[in-house]
Amino acid sequence: MKSHRKELWFHLPARRAFVNISSQVEEALRESGIREGLVLVNAMHITASVFINDDESGLHADYESWLERLAPHEPVGQYRHNRTGEDNADAHMKRQVMGREVVVAVTQGKLDFGPWEQIFYGEFDGGRRKRVLVKIIGE
Amino acid sequence: MKSHRKELWFHLPARRAFVNISSQVEEALRESGIREGLVLVNAMHITASVFINDDESGLHADYESWLERLAPHEPVGQYRHNRTGEDNADAHMKRQVMGREVVVAVTQGKLDFGPWEQIFYGEFDGGRRKRVLVKIIGE
Amino acid sequence: MKSHRKELWFHLPARRAFVNISSQVEEALRESGIREGLVLVNAMHITASVFINDDESGLHADYESWLERLAPHEPVGQYRHNRTGEDNADAHMKRQVMGREVVVAVTQGKLDFGPWEQIFYGEFDGGRRKRVLVKIIGE
Numbered sequence: 077m078k079s080h081r082k083e084l085w086f087h088l089p090a091r092r093a094f095v096n097i098s099s100q101v102e103e104a105l106r107e108s109g110i111r112e113g114l115v116l117v118n119a120m121h122i123t124a125s126v127f128i129n130d131d132e133s134g135l136h137a138d139y140e141s142w143l144e145r146l147a148p149h150e151p152v153g154q155y156r157h158n159r160t161g162e163d164n165a166d167a168h169m170k171r172q173v174m175g176r177e178v179v180v181a182v183t184q185g186k187l188d189f190g191p192w193e194q195i196f197y198g199e200f201d202g203g204r205r206k207r208v209l210v211k212i213i214g215e
Numbered sequence: 216m217k218s219h220r221k222e223l224w225f226h227l228p229a230r231r232a233f234v235n236i237s238s239q240v241e242e243a244l245r246e247s248g249i250r251e252g253l254v255l256v257n258a259m260h261i262t263a264s265v266f267i268n269d270d271e272s273g274l275h276a277d278y279e280s281w282l283e284r285l286a287p288h289e290p291v292g293q294y295r296h297n298r299t300g301e302d303n304a305d306a307h308m309k310r311q312v313m314g315r316e317v318v319v320a321v322t323q324g325k326l327d328f329g330p331w332e333q334i335f336y337g338e339f340d341g342g343r344r345k346r347v348l349v350k351i352i353g354e
Numbered sequence: 355m356k357s358h359r360k361e362l363w364f365h366l367p368a369r370r371a372f373v374n375i376s377s378q379v380e381e382a383l384r385e386s387g388i389r390e391g392l393v394l395v396n397a398m399h400i401t402a403s404v405f406i407n408d409d410e411s412g413l414h415a416d417y418e419s420w421l422e423r424l425a426p427h428e429p430v431g432q433y434r435h436n437r438t439g440e441d442n443a444d445a446h447m448k449r450q451v452m453g454r455e456v457v458v459a460v461t462q463g464k465l466d467f468g469p470w471e472q473i474f475y476g477e478f479d480g481g482r483r484k485r486v487l488v489k490i491i492g493e
Contacts, residue, residue, distance in 0.1 A: 077216050077355050077493050079390040081461055112218040113352055114255060116392060116457050120468025122407045128315055129261045129307060134295035138304050139311075142286060147420060156412035165416050168407060172417075172452055174311055176406055179255050179318055179457055181350035183220055188348060190259025209466060211459035213391055213492065214352065215216050216355050251357040252491055253394060267454050268400045268446055273434035277443050278450075281425060313450055318394050318457055320489035322359055327487060329398025353491065354355050 080108030080212045083120075088202040091149075092170075094136045095197045097126075097208065101180075102187060104210040111185045113214015117195060118177035120207040123167035125174035125198035143170045143200075167200035174198050182214055219247030219351045222259075227341040230288075231309075233275045234336045236265075236347065240319075241326060243349040250324045252353015256334060257316035259346040262306035264313035264337035282309045282339075306339035313337050321353055358386030358490040361398075366480040369427075370448075372414045373475045375404075375486065379458075380465060382488040389463045391492015395473060396455035398485040401445035403452035403476035421448045421478075445478035452476050460492055 082104040084097060101117055117126050129135070147169035152158045155165030178195060181188035197208055221243040223236060240256055256265050268274070286308035291297045294304030317334060320327035336347055360382040362375060379395055395404050407413070425447035430436045433443030456473060459466035475486055 122470050138294045155416045277433045331400050
């Protein structure tokens with residue numbers, strides 16, 4: 077069994093943003109030389125997500141409004157977590173809805189995807205450096 | 216390390232439905248001959264889910280109402296994604312709540328499940344052919 | 355490829371609670387002797403979650419209120435599942451928001467975590483014995 081590890085770094089100025097990282101994950105897969113196995117891609121920070129969906133800007137705007145409706149940022153005083161001096165409690169909720177990680181099959185050296193699947197980094201508390209971990213195991 | 220890949224196909228007439236796919240995943244596991252490892256089961260489409268919960272029709276009716284409350288289908292004009300000509304933006308949200316994939320342990324050649332765990336395909340935008348990927352790795 | 359399996363048992367008196375299980379998962383990893391691979395940690399029951407987030411009591415109180423807002427326990431008669439004699443339909447919804455499982459990379463014999471990542475068992479229908487499965491594969 078072979079394994080390969082890579083970190084992707086982000087520093088997004090906006091509080092919230094979605095970044096397509098599919099080509100970076102594919103690059104890590106090529107570097108690994110692994111042909112059959114599994115790729116884990118996870119946010120290493122707890123106010124961010126990695127998820128798979130469509131690369132369509134209208135949909136991303138819809139996600140932004142919908143998540144803000146499910147777990148509003150304001151008023152920040154509504155969350156006990158924010159009494160610690162943070163203002164990012166909502167980001168910890170949004171990340172649970174969108175998920176921490178994805179696991180993707182590797183088949184014949186490629187990400188084994190359906191026609192519209194793309195991998196995104198979801199930032200819900202930007203303005204600081206954060207990481208995504210790519211871990212590939214297989215043969 | 217061995218690996219095995221299988222696609223399950225669905226064409227559900229209703230917009231939304233839940234289908235128990237546990238026996239199909241077990242069949243793929245038997246075909247693989249793998250005794251110890253991991254199974255990944257994921258929707259290959261971005262308006263569908265694979266999730267694990269109870270096979271109880273009342274619960275599935277509750278999921279249907281609850282997801283419709285969290286991300287209503289109507290009015291379709293409330294979502295920017297639907298300006299592309301689609302009417303399925305709500306399905307992209309429902310799928311995030313229910314999840315894209317499950318990873319299940321394989322132990323002694325069986326899905327290593329608790330007493331009530333069953334695997335479901337969740338369709339949120341039916342009426343077209345869609346696939347689920349089963350990828351098994353191990354020995 | 356090596357594999358290791360361990361069950362963690364819980365019997366929480368409260369209906370809802372969060373328990374940090376990071377050190378128990380690390381212990382299972384040490385027992386396995388695996389240096390590079392993946393760990394799957396999943397609830398074996400369908401009214402419980404395993405998730406990764408911050409070990410901060412204010413945040414956990416926020417999760418409790420937020421999940422209760424998204425899927426209220428009362429009135430129990432609002433859910434068809436509860437006509438079976440159960441009163442835990444809300445727990446099946448809360449568990450979908452927080453997730454069934456996490457997959458964590460193993461690198462150099464350690465859980466490959468960002469600075470704040472901690473693994474939690476989330477109980478949404480306590481008062482009975484329940485299990486979490488830890489399955490580790492790698493070399």
